Every structure is written in C-alpha cells, then in structure tokens.
Amino acid sequence: MNHAIISCLHANLPATEAVLNDIDRQGIDTITCLGDLVGYGPQPNEVVELIRKRDIATCQGCWDEDIIDGLNACECSYPSQLAERRGHLAHQWTDDQLTDENKSFLASLPTSLRRDRLLFVHGSPNSQHEYLLPDMDAFAALERVETAGADILFCGHTHQPYVRELRDGSIRVRLQNADHECDQGEELTLPMRKIVNAGSVGEPRHGSTNATYVIHNDATDEVEIKEVPYDVGRTCQAIVEAGLPKVFAWRLSHGFEFAEQAEDASHVCER
C-alpha cells in the first residue's frame, strides 16, 4: 500500500495545500508528517489547523520544539550573524502569532513515530536538530538506523530529498579487557537499511521552488520523490502582508532557504 511522507511545511499554506491535493489525487489516505509545521513562513496557524483537521500523524520538528520550549539553539546552529538574527526575528513573530491551542498541539507531538519496521523522525533518531545529510559517513548513517531498530528511517530537516540505501553493512564489535589477555570480537552483518528524506514542502532546497514529498510502498519498499509546483507568489504576498522581512519572499521565490544552512550542517549542539 502506498503512503505519503511530508516534512518541513514552515507555515507555507499554499505549498501545503498543493501537496495534500497531489496526495489526494493519487488516492493515498495514509500520510505522515515529519514536523516543522511552523517557522519563517507567514501562515503558522492555518498550516497547523490544516494538519489537525486532516488528522495527519505528525512528529515534532526542531522549530515546533523551539516554539514550545523557547529558542534554545545556540549561535553555533547558525552560519552567520545575519542568519541568527533573522532566525530570532522569525521565531519571535511565529511565537506572537500562534494561538495557545495550536501551541498545545505542537507540544503534544511525539519526537518519533513507528510503524512496524518504519521509523519516522524530523532530524535523526538522536535529535530533532541533527541533520542526516545524503553524503554523511556511511557508518554513522548505518548506526543511526540500526540503533533505532528500523529497516527504513524517514527523516526531513535538510530540505533536500534523497533516498540512501545502506547495503552490505556490517558492524564489528571488539571487547578488550584491562589486562589485554582476552580479546573478544564479533562482526554483525546487517541487512540493507534505507534512509529516506522527504525534503521540504514549504521551504525547498533542491534547486527549484517546487515543494517535495515522498511516496513509499510498504509492500515493495519502492520510494518515489515527488515534486509539486505551487503558487509561490501567493506565499510571497502573504510574507509581505504579514510584515515579515521582504527578503524572505525574495529568497523563497528564488528557491533559496529563508536563512542559509550552516556549512557544517551535521554539527549538533551539545548544550
């Protein structure tokens, strides 16, 4: 059976509506959302309410977490002072706009969802803030999936959709006691694992303005990355009317993220 996975909506209502319409047209009725319903975009309440109305299973993203717990990302999360200040401005604006009811909904979201051998998270099983980039070290990628006990890990957060197959994986464990007399080793050969990144509905970062999501067939394990055009101009107009920085509209209309991504995106703040 086909099911759809969406992520990183970022308060972009026209993009969210376009993606949900595309999913509906294909007769898919199981949808999982990987979080970041809000942040930067101009219609946070409308997007949260649409997800609630559609009763879409959703896990919490880093933006959803920060809105509830207060901005706790340290400056190392941002690639520049400009990005940090824009991020703070967007956070404050979103915090002011969101209704208490919608904040409660975001607070109620789990950090992960599991269906049999499929695991759904925003960033990684370790953290909503961790980026699983398509070119990350193979061992680290395998470790994330294996430790989480999943065959397929669905994530978002990077805004770049991809499918990564981890074939012929093995993890060798070696124990050595203090007197070096007895070494014990064991090598575990692992079946193929898969990481599927759904990209972003509301803030794409794949070289085009189109929203992305993925369809997975749980019988065949086939994954299809879908691109959906939407009315970017409508979102840009809403950004300007909401009083958010006009440069957010300019960046979105050119296929750039609202704030640029850190160069070392795999960095996770330990604070």
Add this chain to the structure above:
Amino acid sequence: MRSHQGKCGYLRLDGYSSNGLEQVSDSGIDKTFLKDQFPELIDLSDSHHASRSQQGNLLTLVEIPQFQAPQHAGLTGMDPRVKNQLEALQLHPDRHLHFGRDPELPNKDTLEFKKLESFSLSLNASVWDPPSLNTFWFELVNGAYGDVYRAKALMNLPDGRSMFFNWIVSQESSQFLPLEEISAPNGRPTSLSELVVQGKHLDGLRIQSTIDLCLLNDAVLEMHQMPLRDRHKEAIPST
C-alpha cells in the same frame, strides 16, 4: 599600471548631470584601492601634486562618471568640458575608453535605463561578520534589494583586513580583492569603508537594515580580535 615602468597618477573628475540622470558623488573607493595597490600613486586632485602631471613618463588614470555613450569614438567623443578640465592640469589624454563601447572594458556594464538611481553608504569604522557579508553581497547583486547594475565597496573584516568588492551586471561573478594594508586587530579600523550601488528600484532602507544585522558590535568584535592579539604576542619572543 602594473606594467608601467614610470610613475603612475590618478585623477577623479566630477561628471556632468544631464537629462535627469542622477549624478554619483565620488566615494573615494577607487582612489583608496589604487593607493593601496600602488603606494607611490600620485593623487593629481591634490593641488600640491597637480604640477607633477607634467612629469615625463607619468601614466595617469583619469576617471569621470558619464551615463550616456559618447557620440563619437576615440578622443573626439570626449566632452569638451572634460577636455578643458584636463588641459588646465596640462594633461593630454591619448586614449578615451568608454564602458559598453571599447573592448578593453567590460561590455554592457550597465543595461539600458532612463533613470539612474544610486545609493551610497559610509561604513567607516564598521566591521562585518564575514559570513553575513557573504550573504548580504549575494542578495544585493542578485536583486533582493532592487535591480543592481553596478556595486562596489570597501568592507572591513574583524581580523584587520579590508576587501574591495566589485560587481558589474554583465560579469559572471563579483571581484573580491584584499587590500595590502592590514590594520592591527585593535578595535575599529580607521581606513575608508563605503558602499556604492547603482540600479533601479533600489530599496535603500532595506539595504541599510540588512547591513545593520551584519555589523559586529564592540563586544563581538573584541571576541574576534582578542585571540588574534594573543597569537601575535606569542609570535614575538620575550626578551
């Protein structure tokens, strides 16, 4: 100028406003950059040095803003008023180059436009967060604050370096050239820092407000500079 064997001079003349085209005041960017690259450069706008224009083998670069292509090629296309100014300094031009016409200069440095807008901002004593400067310049020359045909600037970095930024719409990328002179990492620099932008529908307020988000305050500047001073101290052995 680099290959010239003798002395080099520089003279910037004011242009003549016509047909409602906005005139651009001299920001001093070119002179500062050239003086940094050629410390012996003779500034002929300085009356003390003006008489040196008669020195033999002096190569003088004369810049004058002009927003319309001259009617004739070569020296005959020069504005007679400019000629008179040069003659008063006993300068006798042997070449007259114009952007968009002569192959020695980038083609189409400006697109066709009827009204030129210009925006300039003094950034003296300002120091940029380097990654923010990178983002700001990218946004500026790609149209986030209006259609930019031409932009240049001298920008200060926290480690004491100053960079010359240069953008022409017809070029594929910007020019980023470090100045030779590096200030000591002791607070705010005193060298000239300026931004000049030409184009259409320029939103000066938004340019200014983005710049404000990019500049370092005293505390952050000190955080950048303290390790540089410590490193410098370590490099000098105590006696």
